[in-house]
Amino acid sequence: MTATQPEIPAFPVAATGCPMDPPPLLSELREERPVSRVALWDGSRPWLVTRHADVRSALRDPRLSSDVRRHGFPFLSAAQSEAIGEGLITFIRMDPPEHTRQRRMLTAEFMVKRMEAMRPEIDATVDALLDEMTGSGTSADLMEAFALPLPSLVICRMLGVPYEDHGYFQERSQLVQDTTASPEEVNTALGELAAYLDRLATEKAADPADDLISRLVAEQETPGHLSRLEVAGMALNLLIAGHETTANQIGLGILALRRQPDQWAKLVERPELVPAAVEELLRHQSIVPTGLQRVAREDLEIGGTPIKAGEGVLLQIGAANRDPRAFEEPDGLDIERNSRQHMAFGFGVHQCLGQPLARLELQCALAGIVRRLPGLRVTRFLEELDFRHGGNIYGLFTLPVEW
Numbered sequence: 001m002t003a004t005q006p007e008i009p010a011f012p013v014a015a016t017g018c019p020m021d022p023p024p025l026l027s028e029l030r031e032e033r034p035v036s037r038v039a040l041w042d043g044s045r046p047w048l049v050t051r052h053a054d055v056r057s058a059l060r061d062p063r064l065s066s067d068v069r070r071h072g073f074p075f076l077s078a079a080q081s082e083a084i085g086e087g088l089i090t091f092i093r094m095d096p097p098e099h100t101r102q103r104r105m106l107t108a109e110f111m112v113k114r115m116e117a118m119r120p121e122i123d124a125t126v127d128a129l130l131d132e133m134t135g136s137g138t139s140a141d142l143m144e145a146f147a148l149p150l151p152s153l154v155i156c157r158m159l160g161v162p163y164e165d166h167g168y169f170q171e172r173s174q175l176v177q178d179t180t181a182s183p184e185e186v187n188t189a190l191g192e193l194a195a196y197l198d199r200l201a202t203e204k205a206a207d208p209a210d211d212l213i214s215r216l217v218a219e220q221e222t223p224g225h226l227s228r229l230e231v232a233g234m235a236l237n238l239l240i241a242g243h244e245t246t247a248n249q250i251g252l253g254i255l256a257l258r259r260q261p262d263q264w265a266k267l268v269e270r271p272e273l274v275p276a277a278v279e280e281l282l283r284h285q286s287i288v289p290t291g292l293q294r295v296a297r298e299d300l301e302i303g304g305t306p307i308k309a310g311e312g313v314l315l316q317i318g319a320a321n322r323d324p325r326a327f328e329e330p331d332g333l334d335i336e337r338n339s340r341q342h343m344a345f346g347f348g349v350h351q352c353l354g355q356p357l358a359r360l361e362l363q364c365a366l367a368g369i370v371r372r373l374p375g376l377r378v379t380r381f382l383e384e385l386d387f388r389h390g391g392n393i394y395g396l397f398t399l400p401v402e403w
């Protein structure tokens with residue numbers, strides 16, 4: 001008797017079901033086939049891992065590589081596979097020891113203490129944006145008026161990038177994230193962004209300021225620890241990671257809270273719950289829709305399933321964050337629960353370097369909104385909202401609100 005082979009689903013899986021939840025297929029896989037093959041655009045069949053414990057231990061496993069140059073790395077689109085332009089590969093796509101060497105150059109920049117010192121400035125930026133938004137009427141697109149400019153302003157200031165140029169790099173960085181863009185489009189956008197940052201680094205070399213790019217040039221490029229291309233690549237990575245992620249997390253978070261009037265009311269009444277609410281929103285709303293990409297350097301097992309050297313592995317943190325083995329009633333939003341074990345920022349050596357900054361921005365944003373706009377309402381039904389499907393970052397294009 002031959003057992004019927006389970007069907008291999010196409011990945012990324014189609015967006016079905018409620019847009020505020022991972023597609024139902026991911027939950028089914030987590031319950032029935034927690035380590036299962038999926039089919040990518042190029043016919044390759046990497047493993048998709050969906051349970052919390054398996055994802056967590058895999059993210060800690062040095063036998064799984066993040067190196068895009070390794071054969072078998074699971075690229076999610078043609079554009080992604082061709083857009084790895086030599087020299088622009090940053091440490092997120094590298095393994096130790098080079099990953100460790102480059103990451104260390106930035107750890108001081110993102111230390112919690114340093115971030116906390118930025119809190120008053122971020123609070124003031126939140127207030128200024130809300131002043132501007134509420135000063136021009138009683139309705140707005142929250143993404144355009146608030147969620148996008150906040151992290152964008154902050155990362156520009158940190159890096160020393162003129163905010164006036166944000167339209168230029170926002171357009172291009174959205175293209176870079178878009179898995180439906182052609183390889184040519186992505187490569188052109190990457191080339192332009194790298195050239196822009198290269199020019200900026202030249203200016204900073206001549207006239208240094210108190211910002212991250214000036215420090216990278218002076219402390220890493222000048223003594224020969226990094227090439228100019230590597231400096232541009234690092235800055236590019238931070239610029240992209242620094243605004244698209246947090247902006248969408250803010251938008252999804254506000255929407256999720258507004259859909260749960262009891263949770264919103266609790267937060268308005270008890271703003272001291274903001275830090276816990278941020279963690280719960282990070283757990284509940286994943287902006288990484290695809291999975292963290294790895295390739296096996298040697299044979300190993302994940303959750304009892306043998307994985308061979310050279311096979312791709314996708315670690316689905318969104319499904320893991322809704323695993324009932326890790327969180328009670330995981331599909332419910334409960335801002336008072338302990339969500340600390342979520343993996344929204346990944347885990348292990350590649351765990352998000354910018355998480356202290358992201359946390360701070362999310363806390364300031366949420367605190368500002370519930371304090372200033374306790375009556376905020378989303379003015380569209382869920383099915384009328386424009387969600388960002390098909391990219392590397394999930395979220396909302398627009399979020400129409402009134403107050």
Ligand code: HEM
Pocket residue numbers: 066091092093103155237238239241242243245246249287288292293343344345346347349350351352353354355357358
């Ligand atoms: C809500 C906001 C954010 C989320 C959910 C998020 C999520 C993640 C995740 C899941 C990873 C792990 C990738 C992997 O293991 O392959 C990561 C890595 C990274 N993130 Fe974030 N991120 C956010 C904001 C930021 C910000 C604001 C910055 C910087 C300005 C940033 C910079 C980075 C960097 C540099 C890495 C690579 C770390 C490494 O490879 O060692 N992220 N992020």
